[in-house]
Structures are given as C-alpha cells and as structure tokens.
Amino acid sequence: MPADGFVRWLEEVDASMLADVGGKAAGLGELVRAGMPVPDAFVLTTEAYAAAGSGGDLPEEVRGQVAQAYLELGARAGAGEDLPVAVRSSATGEDLPEASFAGQQDTFLHVAGTDPVLLAVRDCWAGLRSERALAYRARQGLREEDVAMAVVVQRLVPADVAGVLFTADPATGERGRTVINAAWGLGEAVVGGLVTPDTVVVSTADPAAPEVVEEHIAAKEVRTVPTRAGTREEPTPAELVDAPALDRKTALELTGLGGRIAEHTGTPMDVEWAVSEGTVAVLQARPITSLPPAPLRDVRWEPPVPGTVWMRRQVVEHMPGPLSPLFEELYLRRGLQQAMRELGQEMASATGATFDVDEMVPQGFGRSINGFGYTTASFRMGWATLRGIAGVYARLPRIFGSPAFDWHGAVLPRYQQVRARWTHVDLATATGEDLLDGLAELALEDARYWFGSALNLGMSRLLDPTFGLASRLPPLRSALPEPGLGSSSFLRGFTSPALDAQADLEGLADQVRASAGLRDLVLGTEPAQLLPALEQHPAGGAVLAGLRRHLATYGHQIYSLDFAEPPMGEDPTLVAATLRALVGSEPAEGARARQRRMAAEREELLAHTRRRLGPLARAAFDLLWRWTAHYAPYREHVMFHLGSGWPAARRLAAELGRRLVEVAALHDAGDVYFLTDAEIRSALRLGGAVAGEPTGTRDTGAVAGLEGAIGEPAHLAGLAQERRDLRAARSRLTPPPIVPERGALKVGPFELTAFHPTPGGSSDADASTLTGFAVSSGRVTAPACVIGSTADFHLMRPGSLLVARTTTPAWTPLFGQAAGLVTDVGGALAHGSIVAREYGIPAVMGTGSATERITTGTMLTVDGDAGTVRIHEEETGADP
Structure with missing residues (x-):
C-alpha cells in the first residue's frame, strides 16, 4: 500500500x-x-x-x-x-x-x-x-x-434539469457558438441518447454580451430519475414534455461557466452539467474530440499573380483536397515546372525550334490558391514560341519518335527505375539529406512521368471529342443505330487496370464463397480486422495470400496525388470492404463478362455503322476510329502508374520525420509534410549527428546542441501544427474550377473555351438541371450518395449515384456499387469517365457544383448522352 x-x-x-x-x-x-x-x-x-x-x-x-x-x-x-x-x-x-x-x-x-x-x-x-x-x-x-x-x-446532484454543453459548435467547428442540450431529470437520458433534448445555441462572438440565437424545444418523452436501487427511466409528466427545460437566464449562466472552463483548459470543452433547485453544478468536462476546424471567413479566390487565369484541370484533378506544404513545393511548384522545362528542351531538340517555358509561364505552371492546386491557363506566346509550335506540327512524326514521349519504352521504365532505387535504399545508412533528396527526386520523376505521357494523353484528349463531333455530322449521324450516340458508346469494352483489379477481387470472392467457414468469417468480420482474422483462420491462407498479392499489385493507387495522403495499400480496409460486399452479394455479371459483352456490343455498333456509310465516309471513319481506339485506352493505363512512387516516398518521409521527432524538432513524424524543404534542411543541419547522419553513427548528445541552436525546439512543431490545422479548415472549402470566375484558357491572344474544366451553364444555382460533360452514355434515375473523401467510402450504397468532387484510381471499388457518376470537375478523359465506361454506367462530369447542390438521398436523373443531371427536388430515396 x-x-x-x-x-x-x-x-x-x-x-x-x-x-x-x-x-x-x-x-x-x-x-x-x-x-x-x-x-x-x-x-x-x-x-x-x-x-x-x-x-x-x-x-x-x-x-x-x-x-x-x-x-x-x-x-x-x-x-x-x-x-x-x-x-x-x-x-x-x-x-x-x-x-x-x-x-x-x-x-x-x-x-x-x-x-x-x-x-x-x-x-x-x-x-x-x-x-x-x-x-x-x-x-x-x-x-x-x-x-x-x-x-x-x-x-x-438531484438534478431537476441536466445535460451537456459544448463551448464550440461540434457540427461546424464554429468557436463563437455554445451549444447546450438539456432535458428533465438526471443527465443519463441525454448522454445515453434515450431522449431528444432541447437545444439552445448561444452566440459568444462578443463574450461580454452572449446572446441566445437559436432554441429548439423537443418533445422530451422520458426522463431519468433516482430510485432506491439506482435510476430508472419514466414518462415525463405531460405538462413538461413540450416545456423548455432551460430558461434563458440559466442558459446564459451555463454559457459563461463553459467559457471559463474552456479558457482555463485552453481548448473547446464538452461539459456535463446539472441544475438542482436553481444551482448549477459541473459533473465532468473533457476536450471536444473530433471537433472540425473553425470555419474560415472571408475566403477570396484570387489569382496568385494578378492578371493570370488558373484552372483545376489536368494533373490537379488528382488533387481533390488542399495540399500539404511539402508536396506543393516539391511537386506542384518545383517538379512540374522543371518537368515542363525539360519537355520544352526535348521538343526544341526534336524540332530545332525554341521553347522557353519560363518565358511562356513566368508565373509557374502550378500554384495553390487557398491551399488547392491549380494549373495556369495563361500562356505568353512570343513569335519564337509561335514558330516553335508551328514547327511541332510540321514535324509530328519526329515528335512521336522521340524517347521523351515513348511511354512504353522510356517514360514508364525510367520512372520504375527511380522508384525501385528509392524503394530499396537502406534507411540505416542514408543521411537526412539523402532522404530529402530522395523525396524531391521521386516528386520530380512523377512530374516528368506526367509530362512524358502528354503525347498519349493529348491524343486521347484530342481524338475523343473529335470522334464525338464526327458522330454529330450528317454522314455518321445518319449511320448510327440510335440518335445521340457519342464517342463513349464506342469507347467501351477495353481492358484496363481497374477492370483487372475488380476481376481479381471477384476471383477471391469466389474462393471465399466456396468455403462456408470463410464466408461466415468474411461477412462477420469488420473490414479493418479482416486480414488478421484470415491469418488466424486455418483455411484463410490462400485468400490472405491473394489479398496480399492484390495489394502488392494495386496498392500504390492514390486517393490524392498529394504524397501526404496514404495510398490504398497502407490501409487495406477499402479493399477488404469491397471483398466482403462481393462475397455477400455476387454480381449478376462479373468484370470479365461485362468487358466481353461491351466489347461485343462495340464491335456490333462499329459493324452496323460501317455498313451504312459510303466508301469515302467509311474510309475516313476507319482512319479516325483506328487512331481513337489506339490512344483511348492509354488514359487509364497511364494514370495507373501516376503516384506509384509514393510508397517509396512515404517510407523516406516517415524516416525523416522520425529523426526530426527524435531531436524534438517535431512532435509527430507525419508533421514533416507540413514543413518546407528549407525548414527541413535547416533542422537537419542544426540537428547535426542526430537528425542528419545515418542511424548507426548518431551522437545522442547532439540533442541538447540542437535545442540550443534552434533556440525554441517547438518552433517547427508549432508551425507544422498551424499548417495542419489550416489545411483541415480549408478542406471544407469548395474550390471554383476557374480563378477568376470568368477567366478563360489563353494561349497568346487566343481563348480556348473547349479546354475549360466545366462546360458553360453548369453553375446556375436556381436551375433544377446541372450541365456537365457527357462522358459515359446511358440514362438512369436513382438516389444520390455524396462522397466527400475516403472517410465517407463506407456510406456508399449499392444502386446509388456516386456524387463527388472528382475521383482518383483508388476510388475504383466504389464504381462496382454505383448506378452512375456525377462530379464537380473532370472531363472525357478524367479517371472517372474511363472507369464509368468500363463499368457501363452513365456519367456526367465537370458540373461545377454538384456536391454543393446535391445531398445524399436526393433523387437524380443522370443522362450520360446529353450531359445533364436533373435534380428531383421533391423526391428523396429512403435509403441510398
């Protein structure tokens, strides 16, 4: 004792x-x-x-x-x-x-x-x-x-009234609002969710003059009361059911008390309270967990360089959220600019022309606005650059033969070599500078990969709408079996990594269904625990090995191109959830069967169309189709490898962050993503042998030297936390597709409206129909399921319409449950459009405001041929 x-x-x-x-x-x-x-x-x-x-x-x-x-x-x-x-x-x-x-x-x-x-x-x-x-x-x-x-x-406390109080709004994160829940009797009914409490909201924007701004009086049907053996729930007396449990005076007293508690603790608080015979008591108090960041006020979307235009298109379609500072610096600003500069040099070498990228885009190719990635839409074109562009068209065969654009033979292999080198680097012998250099090289190489794939992507981008335009001209239009069929009707049934991944999981689901024990295990285990459960099950070895092979092959796929976000393989929960869904509900048509059916339908459509064309029109159609069919599948194959270096990059960053934690420069290793290159290098230099040198040679006594050199060891940690909090707050913003709003893509004096990230007329807030790009044909009416991020993936319901800002490769498993797709940004060659065609579901992309206008459960009609999304304002699906 x-x-x-x-x-x-x-x-x-x-x-x-x-x-x-x-x-x-x-x-x-x-x-x-x-x-x-x-x-x-x-x-x-x-x-x-x-x-x-x-x-x-x-x-x-x-x-x-x-x-x-x-x-x-x-x-x-x-x-x-x-x-x-x-x-x-x-x-x-x-x-x-x-x-x-x-x-x-x-x-x-x-x-x-x-x-x-x-x-x-x-x-x-x-x-x-x-x-x-x-x-x-x-x-x-x-x-x-x-x-x-x-x-x-x-x-x-023999409470007459009790409840809970939040000194910040737990739903919005607003710090200037106190939210009070109150009910009759002891607080157990409120805390346990046994009664719907009254809600009183008090504005504390002016702490000296708090004001009740909202009151919602509930029908409080039960209350918790004491008994000799403890407590019990009893019906609330009829005269109290609809009566306010709190008067305004007590609500303001509680608000002041909550404010003093929050001030004392230095953080927003969740307070349990009781009132007995007019006297207030505090029963317990704890920090509010999972509190959203305070909403940002007066956010202005302005170009980072006056007079320039910026768009969320091309590579930034893979950056749905606000960016981490390290990714923004190494990739968006530095990597893309350097890769574009090298691309210009390759084109100059191939054509003999002059391409001065820094003269064309002195403002940089990529920048962030309020933390979100944008690419420039303002290109300066002097006579030398215009002559260079003319030279490119005159020497296209030489461009096509340049190693810089040889995706199979040069671009992808080079990226794979760099990726492999840093994947296998010995962390124990690498210096801190080595680790940071590796991060920078992987970022640059991924940017090079993006621009090196530009020819294939560009041809896809050009040929898709060209084929669609041709289908609307009289010779081809009259040959189509149905009016309004566009390019997406022809571009179905190709193989792709997304289809391969789905087929692989379907094969594993077949294995599970063949064993009653495994089927019960998979259906009865939470996805996050499935791999450990399979490891413990005597018959789970083959399925576990299959899942691990699947993750090794497809786990590099990204939810966001920002390497601060873990790729799919780091958390296999989504893959496990997809497997469980496939086991529980075998698809009527498997991925391979669907691909074969759509390929046969495509060939039948082609044959029907060719039969009805005259000789000259058929020859022109055949030429256009050969080019379109050759380049269209490249889009998804190219995108499959985008960000594939991030598992290696995150391994380097984790070790770098760990070393900075070791010398007290950071509190958490993940905070390394919220520092700049210069800040990290400075910490490494000041850390000396502890942070900068390999593990086996560190002098642990150097920690004190680091603290003395920095002066305030917590400075970088505090800076990283501030940036992390700001990024979290910005994640609740909706970035406009174009900044400024009415800007246009300009090449010299020419405006190219066809390259806008959203079509015109898509953002009319009063219209019941949204307009976007028609990217996958078909028409469907179903309830919406709005998915904001990976945290919402579990909300997806089979047969619902997937509504999102955009989608990236790691979102592919959701397509198997979706009846259709609607996005804010993206076009005919965005990831979502390709996968939607592979899954045979209608899709409209680039609506501009779908996630703002649509809520989960709202009934929609998606027309993938017309490019429209009709919102049925009066109808709501019971369970999307």
Missing part, C-alpha cells in the same frame, strides 16, 4: 496526477482548483486497481479506505451514512483531447450505502476489460499495458 493511501480528495488532484487518478479525475481536480462548482468527490487511485490484481475483488485495505472516505463524503454533505453518489470510471487514457472514451466505461448513478459503493467500484474496474472498451482502445492505438483504472465517487 502506498504511504499516503489509495484515496485522494478531488481538491488534492491536478493534471500532473493523470497516471494516478485517470483523465476524468485529473480534469475535475483542475476545475476545482479553478473555482468551478464541482460536487465533492474522492478518487480511488490506479494503485488500488493494481493492488486488486487489475480489477479483481477489492483487498481489505482498499475496502477500508473506500468505506472511510464514503463516510467522510456523507459528513461533508450533512447526509449521514447513505449519501447518494455517482460512481464513475476514470481510466488513464480517458477524457483526453485525442480520445474521450465517451460511453466506453461505466458510470453508476444514485448509489447509496457502503456495500453498494464497493460493488460499483468493482464493476467500474471490470468495465475496463469490457468488449466495447477493448475495441475502442484498439481503434485508438492504445496499448493495454498502458491503461489503468481509477474511480471517482462523487456526491450525486
């Missing part, structure tokens, strides 16, 4: 005692010290939990100290031996900013008498090992050996 016993009174506790009293008690102790109205309580420390064998029966010495403290608590309250108390868990990982443990541990209300209190303590201890608590800690990445349990025994 510790010299000072197992019990601490709340006024003796502070935040430094977290390991002894747990998160809840430490937080309450801090509030008591700050003068907040917290009911009297004592804490049974984690040492008592350890003395009891981590949650067994209470040893006699523990029982005695709890009994004595309970009697003293009753004496303080003037209530004798049977004081009603609340017995609450206080785990060492609980009520922290990163993990609240809300609802994961046990609370026992209206416990009266020594023996019932002792029983409640034991039950609190047992709750630490409950299934839900174990699962929660596993999700939070907490080690079991690091968790212990203290228990708070607190005088019960």
Whole structure:
C-alpha cells in the first residue's frame, strides 16, 4: 500500500496526477482548483486497481479506505451514512483531447450505502476489460499495458434539469457558438441518447454580451430519475414534455461557466452539467474530440499573380483536397515546372525550334490558391514560341519518335527505375539529406512521368471529342443505330487496370464463397480486422495470400496525388470492404463478362455503322476510329502508374520525420509534410549527428546542441501544427474550377473555351438541371450518395449515384456499387469517365457544383448522352 493511501480528495488532484487518478479525475481536480462548482468527490487511485490484481475483488485495505472516505463524503454533505453518489470510471487514457472514451466505461448513478459503493467500484474496474472498451482502445492505438483504472465517487446532484454543453459548435467547428442540450431529470437520458433534448445555441462572438440565437424545444418523452436501487427511466409528466427545460437566464449562466472552463483548459470543452433547485453544478468536462476546424471567413479566390487565369484541370484533378506544404513545393511548384522545362528542351531538340517555358509561364505552371492546386491557363506566346509550335506540327512524326514521349519504352521504365532505387535504399545508412533528396527526386520523376505521357494523353484528349463531333455530322449521324450516340458508346469494352483489379477481387470472392467457414468469417468480420482474422483462420491462407498479392499489385493507387495522403495499400480496409460486399452479394455479371459483352456490343455498333456509310465516309471513319481506339485506352493505363512512387516516398518521409521527432524538432513524424524543404534542411543541419547522419553513427548528445541552436525546439512543431490545422479548415472549402470566375484558357491572344474544366451553364444555382460533360452514355434515375473523401467510402450504397468532387484510381471499388457518376470537375478523359465506361454506367462530369447542390438521398436523373443531371427536388430515396 502506498504511504499516503489509495484515496485522494478531488481538491488534492491536478493534471500532473493523470497516471494516478485517470483523465476524468485529473480534469475535475483542475476545475476545482479553478473555482468551478464541482460536487465533492474522492478518487480511488490506479494503485488500488493494481493492488486488486487489475480489477479483481477489492483487498481489505482498499475496502477500508473506500468505506472511510464514503463516510467522510456523507459528513461533508450533512447526509449521514447513505449519501447518494455517482460512481464513475476514470481510466488513464480517458477524457483526453485525442480520445474521450465517451460511453466506453461505466458510470453508476444514485448509489447509496457502503456495500453498494464497493460493488460499483468493482464493476467500474471490470468495465475496463469490457468488449466495447477493448475495441475502442484498439481503434485508438492504445496499448493495454498502458491503461489503468481509477474511480471517482462523487456526491450525486438531484438534478431537476441536466445535460451537456459544448463551448464550440461540434457540427461546424464554429468557436463563437455554445451549444447546450438539456432535458428533465438526471443527465443519463441525454448522454445515453434515450431522449431528444432541447437545444439552445448561444452566440459568444462578443463574450461580454452572449446572446441566445437559436432554441429548439423537443418533445422530451422520458426522463431519468433516482430510485432506491439506482435510476430508472419514466414518462415525463405531460405538462413538461413540450416545456423548455432551460430558461434563458440559466442558459446564459451555463454559457459563461463553459467559457471559463474552456479558457482555463485552453481548448473547446464538452461539459456535463446539472441544475438542482436553481444551482448549477459541473459533473465532468473533457476536450471536444473530433471537433472540425473553425470555419474560415472571408475566403477570396484570387489569382496568385494578378492578371493570370488558373484552372483545376489536368494533373490537379488528382488533387481533390488542399495540399500539404511539402508536396506543393516539391511537386506542384518545383517538379512540374522543371518537368515542363525539360519537355520544352526535348521538343526544341526534336524540332530545332525554341521553347522557353519560363518565358511562356513566368508565373509557374502550378500554384495553390487557398491551399488547392491549380494549373495556369495563361500562356505568353512570343513569335519564337509561335514558330516553335508551328514547327511541332510540321514535324509530328519526329515528335512521336522521340524517347521523351515513348511511354512504353522510356517514360514508364525510367520512372520504375527511380522508384525501385528509392524503394530499396537502406534507411540505416542514408543521411537526412539523402532522404530529402530522395523525396524531391521521386516528386520530380512523377512530374516528368506526367509530362512524358502528354503525347498519349493529348491524343486521347484530342481524338475523343473529335470522334464525338464526327458522330454529330450528317454522314455518321445518319449511320448510327440510335440518335445521340457519342464517342463513349464506342469507347467501351477495353481492358484496363481497374477492370483487372475488380476481376481479381471477384476471383477471391469466389474462393471465399466456396468455403462456408470463410464466408461466415468474411461477412462477420469488420473490414479493418479482416486480414488478421484470415491469418488466424486455418483455411484463410490462400485468400490472405491473394489479398496480399492484390495489394502488392494495386496498392500504390492514390486517393490524392498529394504524397501526404496514404495510398490504398497502407490501409487495406477499402479493399477488404469491397471483398466482403462481393462475397455477400455476387454480381449478376462479373468484370470479365461485362468487358466481353461491351466489347461485343462495340464491335456490333462499329459493324452496323460501317455498313451504312459510303466508301469515302467509311474510309475516313476507319482512319479516325483506328487512331481513337489506339490512344483511348492509354488514359487509364497511364494514370495507373501516376503516384506509384509514393510508397517509396512515404517510407523516406516517415524516416525523416522520425529523426526530426527524435531531436524534438517535431512532435509527430507525419508533421514533416507540413514543413518546407528549407525548414527541413535547416533542422537537419542544426540537428547535426542526430537528425542528419545515418542511424548507426548518431551522437545522442547532439540533442541538447540542437535545442540550443534552434533556440525554441517547438518552433517547427508549432508551425507544422498551424499548417495542419489550416489545411483541415480549408478542406471544407469548395474550390471554383476557374480563378477568376470568368477567366478563360489563353494561349497568346487566343481563348480556348473547349479546354475549360466545366462546360458553360453548369453553375446556375436556381436551375433544377446541372450541365456537365457527357462522358459515359446511358440514362438512369436513382438516389444520390455524396462522397466527400475516403472517410465517407463506407456510406456508399449499392444502386446509388456516386456524387463527388472528382475521383482518383483508388476510388475504383466504389464504381462496382454505383448506378452512375456525377462530379464537380473532370472531363472525357478524367479517371472517372474511363472507369464509368468500363463499368457501363452513365456519367456526367465537370458540373461545377454538384456536391454543393446535391445531398445524399436526393433523387437524380443522370443522362450520360446529353450531359445533364436533373435534380428531383421533391423526391428523396429512403435509403441510398
């Protein structure tokens, strides 16, 4: 037994005692010290939990100290031996900013008498090992050996009204709003979700003059009340059901109290409170977890260089969210500009013309606006450059034969060689400068790969609309079996990596369905736990090996081109979820069968069309089709390898970040993405042997030297956190496709409206029909499912219309569930358009505002031939 016993009174506790009293008690102790109205309580420390064998029966010495403290608590309250108390868990990982443990541990209300209190303590201890608590800690990445349990025994407040208070709006992140939930009786009905509480919103934009701005009075059908054996739920008296539980005076008093708590702790807080006979009490308080960043105000979308135009097209279609600073510098600004410069040199070499890229785009090819990636749409064209462009067209055969544009023979192999070299670099012998140089080289090589694929992509981009235009001219239009058929009707049934990946998973699903045991395992296991479950199952080896092969082949696919975002292979949850969906509902038509059917339909369409054309028109059609069919499939094959160097890049960045954490320059290794190249190199130089040198040669005594040299070791960590927070806030913005809004792509004096990221007329906020690019034919009416990011993937429902800003290769598994596709940005050659054609679903891309105008469940009619999306304002799908 510790010299000072197992019990601490709340006024003796502070935040430094977290390991002894747990998160809840430490937080309450801090509030008591700050003068907040917290009911009297004592804490049974984690040492008592350890003395009891981590949650067994209470040893006699523990029982005695709890009994004595309970009697003293009753004496303080003037209530004798049977004081009603609340017995609450206080785990060492609980009520922290990163993990609240809300609802994961046990609370026992209206416990009266020594023996019932002792029983409640034991039950609190047992709750630490409950299934839900174990699962929660596993999700939070907490080690079991690091968790212990203290228990708070607190005088019960006989509440007339109780509830919770958030000192910031938990839905929007707005810091100038306090949100209060209130209901009759004890707060358990509110916290447990047993009643719909009243909601009162108070504006604290002016802390000196808070103002109630919203009141929503609910029908509070039940309330929690104390009984001799604890608590129970009972019907609320009829006269109170629809009556406000809080008057405005009390709401403002609670708001002021919440504001003082948040000011004391330095963070927005979630406060449980109670009111008894007009007196307010604070029962517990914890930081609000998963609070959205505060909304950005007065955001202006202006070009980074006055007089220039910027668009979200081409490579930035693969950057759906705001960018990390390191990616923006190494890739968007530096890598793309250098790669474009080298492209100009190759074209000059092949044609003898002059291409001065820095003269054409002095503002740079890629820049960010409010953190989002844009590429320039303003190209200066002097006479020398115009002559060079004319020379390109005059020497196209030589351009086609240049190694710089040989995708199969030069561009892809070169990228693969660089990728392999950095994949296998020995981290133990690499210096910090080596690691950063590797990141920069991989970024540049991916940018080179993008521009090196420009010929294939450009031909696809040119031939697709050319074929579509030809289909609308009289000779071809009259030969088509149906009016309005465009190029997408012909460009179906080709093979692609996306189809290969889907077919591979379908094959694994067939294996699983062949075994009843494996089928039950896959359907009964959460996707995040599927690989470990297969590893433990005696018959799971073949399927597990197949999943690992799948991830090795396709796991480099990106959700975002920003290398700060992990590729699909780092978290196989989506792949596991797709496999489970395939096992549970075998598709009526497999990927290979669908591809063969669409290929046969394409050949039948071609044959029908050729038969109805005259000799000259048929010859012209055949020539155009040969070129179109040759280059169209390149788009998806090229995109399959975009960002394929990121697993190697992230390995380098992880080691670099780890070293910077080791020398106290960063708090988290992932923060390395939120520093600039110069900041990292400076930290490496100042870190000396610790950060910059290989692992085996480091002088650990150099840490102190680093801290002295930097002056403030936390400076870079603070800077990284500020940038991380800003990026999170910007993620809630919707970037316009063009900046400024009415800008146009200009090459010298010429405007090229055909290359806009969205067609005209797509952003009329009053129209019930959105207009975009018709990229995959067909017509379908179905409910929408708006997917904002990878975090929303689990919301996708079979048969719904996938609505997104854009899609990247790692989104492909969602297409198997989608009835159609609608995006804000993208065109005929965007990833989504190609995959939609492969899956045979209608698609309209580049609508400009679909994710703003459409909500999940809204019924839509998507016409992939007309390029329209009709919003059925009065209809909502019951379950998209």
